[in-house]
Amino acid sequence: MDPEPVAAGRRETTSGRWRRLATARWKSVRCAVVDVLDTYSGHTDPGGAAARRDLGALTITKVSVGPMDNNAYLLVCTATGEALLVDAANEPERLTELVASAGGAQLRTTVTTHRHYDHWQALGAVRDKFGTRQIAHPLDAPELPVPVDDTVEHGGTISVGQVPLEVIHLRGHTPGSIALVYRGDDGPHLFTGDSLFPGGPGKTGSADDFASLMDDLEERVFGTLPDETWVYPGHGDDTTLGTERPSLPEWRARGW
Numbered sequence: 001m002d003p004e005p006v007a008a009g010r011r012e013t014t015s016g017r018w019r020r021l022a023t024a025r026w027k028s029v030r031c032a033v034v035d036v037l038d039t040y041s042g043h044t045d046p047g048g049a050a051a052r053r054d055l056g057a058l059t060i061t062k063v064s065v066g067p068m069d070n071n072a073y074l075l076v077c078t079a080t081g082e083a084l085l086v087d088a089a090n091e092p093e094r095l096t097e098l099v100a101s102a103g104g105a106q107l108r109t110t111v112t113t114h115r116h117y118d119h120w121q122a123l124g125a126v127r128d129k130f131g132t133r134q135i136a137h138p139l140d141a142p143e144l145p146v147p148v149d150d151t152v153e154h155g156g157t158i159s160v161g162q163v164p165l166e167v168i169h170l171r172g173h174t175p176g177s178i179a180l181v182y183r184g185d186d187g188p189h190l191f192t193g194d195s196l197f198p199g200g201p202g203k204t205g206s207a208d209d210f211a212s213l214m215d216d217l218e219e220r221v222f223g224t225l226p227d228e229t230w231v232y233p234g235h236g237d238d239t240t241l242g243t244e245r246p247s248l249p250e251w252r253a254r255g256w
């Protein structure tokens with residue numbers, strides 16, 4: 001069990017740019033536990049404000065929780081108010097406040113991107129608070145601390161209200177890691193868990209696992225989604241597939 005996604009220095013290269021963007025903006029909602037910015041740069045500070053973006057049919061709010069800069073993403077269907085949380089990673093009080101700040105959103109579902117413990121520290125508390133339905137891939141579901149209600153396979157779909165999210169199974173960081181795709185009017189939005197970060201794939205434990213993850217990333221992510229695809233990783237700053245695509249040969253060659 002090694003949740004460390006990437007060497008700190010590799011993430012730091014982009015965070016400075018995002019941080020400059022983020023700190024230039026104003027907070028729009030003040031809450032007791034978590035502030036929510038209504039402009040979105042892709043950077044959030046551990047323990048700091050959340051950031052929300054409105055994509056029309058869906059709003060996405062990113063918040064960093066816990067000691068490992070884990071990102072949790074609250075997705076709300078604007079037509080119905082139904083909400084889904086990607087990785088109830090930590091700090092259930094702040095996650096609860098985030099839901100409360102989302103204008104009557106009803107949190108119905110959690111999706112856990114993979115089995116590593118830093119991605120589900122708040123899963124039980126969120127389930128108890130909201131009565132959520134838990135979703136994960138069947139290969140990682142048995143490792144989670146609460147029962148999974150629905151398992152999803154590659155090519156499957158998860159709905160948040162009227163908005164479909166496509167499931168991509170990425171094998172390597174863990175056997176049952178998944179990514180989710182929202183097809184927005186402005187292009188795809190991809191939640192990658194620990195399978196893809198700015199600067200490289202997620203950590204793998206063997207050469208075979210690394211090859212498997214690179215194969216899946218190349219075939220199922222970079223091979224099917226365009227450069228404008230926005231990437232929301234499980235730790236640290238966001239990126240785009242276009243930013244990362246030129247580095248694929250380098251990643252393959254270096255082996256991590």
Ligand SMILES: [Zn+2]
Pocket residue numbers: 002003004114116173194
């Ligand atoms: Zn992990």
